[in-house]
Amino acid sequence: MPADQSDASFPQAAGRDKVPVVLQVLPALDTGGVERGTVDVAAAVHDAGWRSIVASNGGPMVREVLRGGAAHIQLPVHTKNVLAMRRNVARLVKVIREHDVDIVHVRSRAPAWSVAAGCRQTGAAMVTTFHGTYTTNLPGKKVYNAVMTRGARVIVISEFIRNHILSTYDVDEARVRVIHRGIDLERFSPSAVSQERVIKLAKQWRLPDGMPVVLLPGRVTRWKGQLQLVKALATMGRDDLRCLMVGSDQGRTGYVRKIEAKVARMGLESVIHVVGGCDDMPAAYMLSDVVVSASTDPEAFGRVVAEGQAMGRPVVAPAHGAAPEIVIPGATGWLYEPGNAEDLARSLETALALGNDERDALAQAAIANVRRQFSKERMTEETLALYREVLAETAAESGNPIAA
Numbered sequence: 001m002p003a004d005q006s007d008a009s010f011p012q013a014a015g016r017d018k019v020p021v022v023l024q025v026l027p028a029l030d031t032g033g034v035e036r037g038t039v040d041v042a043a044a045v046h047d048a049g050w051r052s053i054v055a056s057n058g059g060p061m062v063r064e065v066l067r068g069g070a071a072h073i074q075l076p077v078h079t080k081n082v083l084a085m086r087r088n089v090a091r092l093v094k095v096i097r098e099h100d101v102d103i104v105h106v107r108s109r110a111p112a113w114s115v116a117a118g119c120r121q122t123g124a125a126m127v128t129t130f131h132g133t134y135t136t137n138l139p140g141k142k143v144y145n146a147v148m149t150r151g152a153r154v155i156v157i158s159e160f161i162r163n164h165i166l167s168t169y170d171v172d173e174a175r176v177r178v179i180h181r182g183i184d185l186e187r188f189s190p191s192a193v194s195q196e197r198v199i200k201l202a203k204q205w206r207l208p209d210g211m212p213v214v215l216l217p218g219r220v221t222r223w224k225g226q227l228q229l230v231k232a233l234a235t236m237g238r239d240d241l242r243c244l245m246v247g248s249d250q251g252r253t254g255y256v257r258k259i260e261a262k263v264a265r266m267g268l269e270s271v272i273h274v275v276g277g278c279d280d281m282p283a284a285y286m287l288s289d290v291v292v293s294a295s296t297d298p299e300a301f302g303r304v305v306a307e308g309q310a311m312g313r314p315v316v317a318p319a320h321g322a323a324p325e326i327v328i329p330g331a332t333g334w335l336y337e338p339g340n341a342e343d344l345a346r347s348l349e350t351a352l353a354l355g356n357d358e359r360d361a362l363a364q365a366a367i368a369n370v371r372r373q374f375s376k377e378r379m380t381e382e383t384l385a386l387y388r389e390v391l392a393e394t395a396a397e398s399g400n401p402i403a404a
Helices: 033-047 062-067 082-098 109-122 141-149 159-168 195-204 226-236 253-265 281-287 303-310 341-352 356-373 376-398
Strands: 021-025 051-056 071-074 103-106 125-130 153-156 176-178 213-217 242-246 272-276 290-292 315-318 333-336
Touching (some): 021 109, 033 051, 033 376, 051 082, 103 109, 109 125, 109 141, 125 141, 153 376, 213 226, 226 242, 226 253, 226 272, 253 272, 315 341, 333 341
Parallel strands (some): 021 051, 051 071, 103 125, 125 153, 153 176, 213 242, 213 290, 242 272, 290 315, 315 333
């Protein structure tokens, strides 16, 4: 597809003089929480009767954008090259004007610089989503990051991130809104997973019948805490359980070898298995008796913590980042002292020792917690409400109402 051409399936606003037009911009549509949120909001914008566009450098999730009724425009907005970022300003101005865009919602720093300039030239409103605690320890980094605080509204994905940006950047608190990430509760639901899917994974991973399973989902990278979990399991000294580390290593074969070497040194080869990526995470959660998040750095949200609860599984997570916003200690899971393998081990023992009635009560509380606070529907409803707020402000300033 040419860089400046929209997909032919662009949804038309038939029978309406002017409906809101929302353009979301992100570097690429690969896999991840940012991309999933973009796809979900794009579909919600379309379902609201608005015009929905996503601009990115492409990727496998483009087809999900199109399936949701939005259009995709391929632009090189992934680049961090300063000259290319400047060229992207003209590209975005063209898109904004051709499609009469009202709101540009940008989700990453490099494209945000181009979007900010494009919005100044066209009068479109900029909304940003602050997805993480960007590093500020290098010269110029704080200034570079600060573009994400310049939206008419700044969405943050947790109270943790809200507190971070208010303490780090000069931003008007009134423009900052917490909208937690949303879980697809049709997909992540115990009733949606057949026994056949669970059995298939159990056979694939050669799990013995009746053996408790500890599940650590997530990319195989150092900050996800695989080595800390190995230490915790060594502390427990049990060989009557299985621990599955599920996630892609994304080419980090050296780190995988380091995990496996530590497992061997601890004599845990029969207990801990690094099984790679999984295309059926709901079934993987259903296989588990306890779900672990062991991140050594604070998570901006922590999708694993919410997904595990959505599947009715007890979750053990470090008491930093957004995990304390998602886990209700003692009711839906446990929080342990970050970096403390012994405390992680104690929490795992508590979760594994649950009786049937206790486990059932926890499952009901965990599912209810996620459905109440962290559903995809809630996320998209709150995002559209924020868009309406921005549109109302823009209309009041310009005197041109939009049918929102």
